[in-house]
Amino acid sequence: MEHILLPEGSIEKQTTTLNLGPTHPATHGVFQNILELDGERVMKSTSTIGYIHRAFEKIAERRPLYQITPLTDRLNYCSSPINNMGWHITCEKLLGVQTPKRVDYLRVIIMELARISDHLICNSIVGVDSGAFSGFLYVMQYRELIYEIYEEVCGSRLTTTIGRIGGFERNFTPAAFQKLEKFLKEYPKVLKEFENLFTRNRIFMDRTIGCGPISAERALNYGFTGPNLRAAGVDYDVRVHTPYSSYEDFDFTVPVGTTGDCYDRFLVRNEEMWQSLSIIEQAFQKVKEFKGAEAEVFHADVPAYYLPEKKDVYTKMEALIYHFKIVMGEAEMPVGEVYSSVEGGNGELGFYLISDGGRTPYRLHFRRPCFIYYQAFEELVKGGMLSDAVITMSSLNLIAGEMDA
Amino acid sequence: MTLTNETIQLKLTEKFPDQLTDWQEPYGMLTFTAPKDLNLKILQFLFDDAELRFQFLTDLQAVHYPDNKGAELAVVYHLHNLVDNVRIRFKIFVDIEKPDVFSATALYRSANHMERETYDFFGVNFIGHPNLIRILNVDDMDYFPMRKQYPVEDQSRIDKDDEMFGRG
Numbered sequence: 001m002e003h004i005l006l007p008e009g010s011i012e013k014q015t016t017t018l019n020l021g022p023t024h025p026a027t028h029g030v031f032q033n034i035l036e037l038d039g040e041r042v043m044k045s046t047s048t049i050g051y052i053h054r055a056f057e058k059i060a061e062r063r064p065l066y067q068i069t070p071l072t073d074r075l076n077y078c079s080s081p082i083n084n085m086g087w088h089i090t091c092e093k094l095l096g097v098q099t100p101k102r103v104d105y106l107r108v109i110i111m112e113l114a115r116i117s118d119h120l121i122c123n124s125i126v127g128v129d130s131g132a133f134s135g136f137l138y139v140m141q142y143r144e145l146i147y148e149i150y151e152e153v154c155g156s157r158l159t160t161t162i163g164r165i166g167g168f169e170r171n172f173t174p175a176a177f178q179k180l181e182k183f184l185k186e187y188p189k190v191l192k193e194f195e196n197l198f199t200r201n202r203i204f205m206d207r208t209i210g211c212g213p214i215s216a217e218r219a220l221n222y223g224f225t226g227p228n229l230r231a232a233g234v235d236y237d238v239r240v241h242t243p244y245s246s247y248e249d250f251d252f253t254v255p256v257g258t259t260g261d262c263y264d265r266f267l268v269r270n271e272e273m274w275q276s277l278s279i280i281e282q283a284f285q286k287v288k289e290f291k292g293a294e295a296e297v298f299h300a301d302v303p304a305y306y307l308p309e310k311k312d313v314y315t316k317m318e319a320l321i322y323h324f325k326i327v328m329g330e331a332e333m334p335v336g337e338v339y340s341s342v343e344g345g346n347g348e349l350g351f352y353l354i355s356d357g358g359r360t361p362y363r364l365h366f367r368r369p370c371f372i373y374y375q376a377f378e379e380l381v382k383g384g385m386l387s388d389a390v391i392t393m394s395s396l397n398l399i400a401g402e403m404d405a
Numbered sequence: 406m407t408l409t410n411e412t413i414q415l416k417l418t419e420k421f422p423d424q425l426t427d428w429q430e431p432y433g434m435l436t437f438t439a440p441k442d443l444n445l446k447i448l449q450f451l452f453d454d455a456e457l458r459f460q461f462l463t464d465l466q467a468v469h470y471p472d473n474k475g476a477e478l479a480v481v482y483h484l485h486n487l488v489d490n491v492r493i494r495f496k497i498f499v500d501i502e503k504p505d506v507f508s509a510t511a512l513y514r515s516a517n518h519m520e521r522e523t524y525d526f527f528g529v530n531f532i533g534h535p536n537l538i539r540i541l542n543v544d545d546m547d548y549f550p551m552r553k554q555y556p557v558e559d560q561s562r563i564d565k566d567d568e569m570f571g572r573g
Contacts, residue, residue, distance in 0.1 A: 049541065373515075376514075404541055
């Protein structure tokens with residue numbers, strides 16, 4: 001460094017500062033990591049988040065229950081149906097609504113599809129960040145098919161706002177079931193091929209094994225949940241521990257890893273996709289078993305919160321009254337406080353809802369798994385290479401929308 | 406043997422006699438209120454006790470009750486015993502003029518971001534937090550936006566009648 005003339009009194013810095021984000025292809029979202037690098041080794045990482053904070057909790061204090069559903073879409077937008085269902089389940093818990101079994105099974109189908117699409121994105125992005133682009137392009141077709149199924153059910157693709165309090169807005173169309181059948185038929189082959197591309201791939205293994213590891217104890221202390229915690233070896237899954245939406249009726253295993261490194265996280269997510277497929281098949285079978293009038297049930301009987309059918313609104317007095325009250329946000333909810341959680345794509349997605357008997361929540365808090373486990377990132381990448389930091393970030397599945405709420 | 410809410414309540418009242426109040430079980434989750442100076446002692450006791458083992462901090466946030474004079478802010482802890490699969494919740498109330506609460510970051514690393522978020526939105530001052538700065542809002546914001554005195558919509562607008570939309 002002797003050839004560089006430094007100004008008088010300045011201290012020669014031994015490290016390089018690198019901004020990873022807020023808009024950087026490696027972050028896959030809007031958040032910033034300021035890395036102190038010694039050569040290519042990460043000495044220190046400081047994270048800044050909040051770039052897309054949209055004050056959902058504050059907005060929710062002024063919205064009737066059904067208008068909060070679109071806000072939940074925008075948390076983890078890779079699996080918004082899970083967020084929507086989680087919110088509906090929270091409301092149903094507060095209101096004491098019992099959903100019919102068929103609704104539960106249909107919800108399970110949608111939620112597991114969402115889990116597949118979430119894990120699919122995460123795993124293929126890990127592939128992209130380690131230099132394998134083709135897997136990503138190949139599986140994108142099947143995410144597209146999942147989105148088409150959403151489209152058949154609710155009309156939208158990414159921010160779905162799927163379902164209502166009590167069930168779905170309409171019954172699944174035959175086309176939705178056809179697409180689901182197509183998905184179940186074709187997807188296992190694709191997933192197998194995707195798996196073959198990576199799991200025993202020497203380059204991929206060398207890149208990910210031992211990269212960004214965390215012990216089970218540390219992971220718990222850091223508040224990890226979901227696939228990242230399971231990769232560290234703790235078999236905590238909300239679907240098993242606190243079953244919601246009739247998950248107790250399904251037979252599935254909870255895969256766990258041992259070291260909590262990127263490779264284990266990849267494998268856990270991969271295995272969870274297989275389990276999700278099996279759950280969807282079981283749920284589809286159960287849905288098919290409903291006959292006659294039961295096969296037409298797609299919502300619970302909660303007239304005060306579930307929008308009546310349009311033709312009833314025009315012909316029946318009660319339906320008109322309820323329609324007006326719901327649309328105008330005049331449906332009052334019971335006093336109470338409820339915490340309810342679902343197994344989101346990234347872990348335990350919790351909703352803490354306090355109602356003082358008004359038309360809107362008194363306080364609503366989202367427990368966003370991403371926001372909580374992102375704290376560990378600084379520790380995970382310390383001492384590793386810069387390229388490992390990138391791959392660790394994508395294998396943690398950090399979603400800016402969920403972090404910032 | 407499964408851990409029941411009665412057992413938890415019994416153990417806690419034994420350890421902290423006459424200090425924990427307002428025992429409830431809304432939707433099956435044991436809930437109680439504690440004096441604000443005891444929060445760390447309770448967390449530590451729940452963490453260390455061989456039977457209770459509440460070693461996972463699920464959630465930490467605050468609620469603002471402006472009418473509750475002298476104890477406007479409630480800090481709510483959700484804890485989870487993953488072995489017996491039991492959840493509990495407890496609250497501490499603090500004065501909004503002097504919102505000092507002991508930080509749980511020494512016990513739970515996960516509390517770091519959650520406490521920063523609570524500080525950011527409610528102004529709860531966590532004593533002992535290593536880096537208590539704003540996390541989601543801009544650094545130079547000079548108020549705590551989730552407090553109830555800051556309504557969501559622009560109050561100067563006269564074209565909207567809020568009477569029809571819930572909270573006026």
